[in-house]
Amino acid sequence: FSFQWQQAMKTALALLNGDEDAAILEDAGDTDFDLTAVDSAKTADFNNAVIQLLSDAGVTNEWKNHTDVEPFLYAAA
Structure with a gap:
């Protein structure tokens, strides 16, 4: 996943x-966005539904292997 x-x-x-x-x-x-209008449980x-759909479609959770996160990995090392 991304x-x-x-x-x-x-x-x-x-x-x-x-x-x-x-x-x-x-x-x-987005200063005027009303956070109270959004249900955190529904979010x-x-x-979870998106992750399940991606898993069911064969998408793996391998974002750590993507080159776009290499700077973060080097910073964390």
């Missing part, structure tokens, strides 16, 4: 659960 997808979902769920500062929405131009369920 590294970007996983990171986006991680941030979205952190925002919805209050673990991430909502000020990051300002940087994206998590959606994420």
Whole structure:
């Protein structure tokens, strides 16, 4: 699965659960976005459904092998 997808979902769920500062929405131009209008459980369920559909279609979770994350791997080393 996509590294970007996983990171986006991680941030979205952190925002919805209050673990991430909502000020990051300002940087994206979404200052007026109403976080209370989104159900974090439904968002998590959606994420799980997408992952299951991808798995069922034979897509593997091998984002760690993609060259676009090499800078992150070197930074973490």
